[in-house]
Amino acid sequence: MEISVQSFKRVELLSVSGRIDSGTAPQLEESLRQLTDNGRHRIVAELSGVSYMSSAGLRALVGALRECKKHGGEVVIATPSERVADVLKLAGLDAVFQVFGDTVSAVGSF
Amino acid sequence: MEISVQSFKRVELLSVSGRIDSGTAPQLEESLRQLTDNGRHRIVAELSGVSYMSSAGLRALVGALRECKKHGGEVVIATPSERVADVLKLAGLDAVFQVFGDTVSAVGSF
């Protein structure tokens, strides 16, 4: 799993690629927590490069979503890979997260 | 010349392609004026598809920049084609406009 973070004026763009499973999800959680600890509660998770995601990845994302919402922010998902979209749907989370087909719209949604 | 406008929460993304010359610049001016008349003063001009731009195009962009700045906003340029970058430089406007190499960063700059 690779994570890169680009900070914009009001929005953080967190791009993840590779495998998000119970072995790697803690790093994702840590990256998200660093953002929210710094008062950054508007986050775009760009997931086009994610080859695999299990419930551990979803837990990390939902945890961050909860934290952001508490502070009037949001975690939105941009360009989910097919695998990510499948798992979101399987979990019923496609109705909980705002999902955008392109990153510009996701950043623009804030 | 083709113009398309995508409206985000706080930002307008105006994508222009084709030829911006004294024949077509009035349409560009009109599109920009429609945005500013509606109180939309944060504008990204996405110019990757512009094959040619003359001083008439620059005048349209600078006019909009002036109007937006008056209202605390800005016109920024995203992904200028080589031709656009050349003309911006020739006019010394590369120092007046914020220019971004990718549209996500341009939208995120507001």
Place this chain on the structure above:
Amino acid sequence: MGRPRRLTIPGRYNKIRRACAFVVAGAKKAGLDQKAIDDVELACDEACSNVIEHAYEGEGRGPIEVSWQVQDQSFVITVRDRGRPFNPDGVATPHIDPDDLKIGGLGLHFMRQVMDQVSFSFNENHGNTLVMVKRIA
């Protein structure tokens, strides 16, 4: 029909990937289509993660034995551990409250959704045994 292939991994999260690769390779040999292979990978991952988290209650507490075989036009995965006995009957289906956003119970839900049969058993000699069946289309 085929004799079971077996792999034992240490009960650590970063070893689960190996078990998944082993099962995915088997699913390919068995002729499952890509969607079914993806399903089998997810089920194996969730099963092993639960063993570490809930049966062993932590990493490095014991091994996980994963095996696969083809039986009666089905791809069968077995996951064994020596952790605390588990009976999933009392586990509710997951519920996500958009306002509350507590999340739990997704792992079992995924396993049940993507596999055709999921059954747990406990035996004093062999510990927990989880059998998951995917029909070969």
Place this chain on the structure above:
Amino acid sequence: MGRPRRLTIPGRYNKIRRACAFVVAGAKKAGLDQKAIDDVELACDEACSNVIEHAYEGEGRGPIEVSWQVQDQSFVITVRDRGRPFNPDGVATPHIDPDDLKIGGLGLHFMRQVMDQVSFSFNENHGNTLVMVKRIA
């Protein structure tokens, strides 16, 4: 050396593109490189736009004659109109104040920047004549 090629267009902004295409085709024939061709296109466009805006003070007031020829290793563009006489000597170089953002004078500035020579003349019989020279590298 070559005899001049000539094109006359109506003095309308949406006809200028045609004059530019005519000059660009000439520049290609003359062997200018792509950057020089782009320069010649920009200069022709700015010149014709100025004729309509400033010499004729509006569209549909008169024709614009554009010609090109190769002379002494140079690509020479001539633009003629019958509008009001113009002497550019008093025209200051453009100034853009980032705070003020009034913009003017870019057209002449572009022509002078991208061409090697730019000269205007007025003659009662022929009207305004603008000659722009680009050396062939």
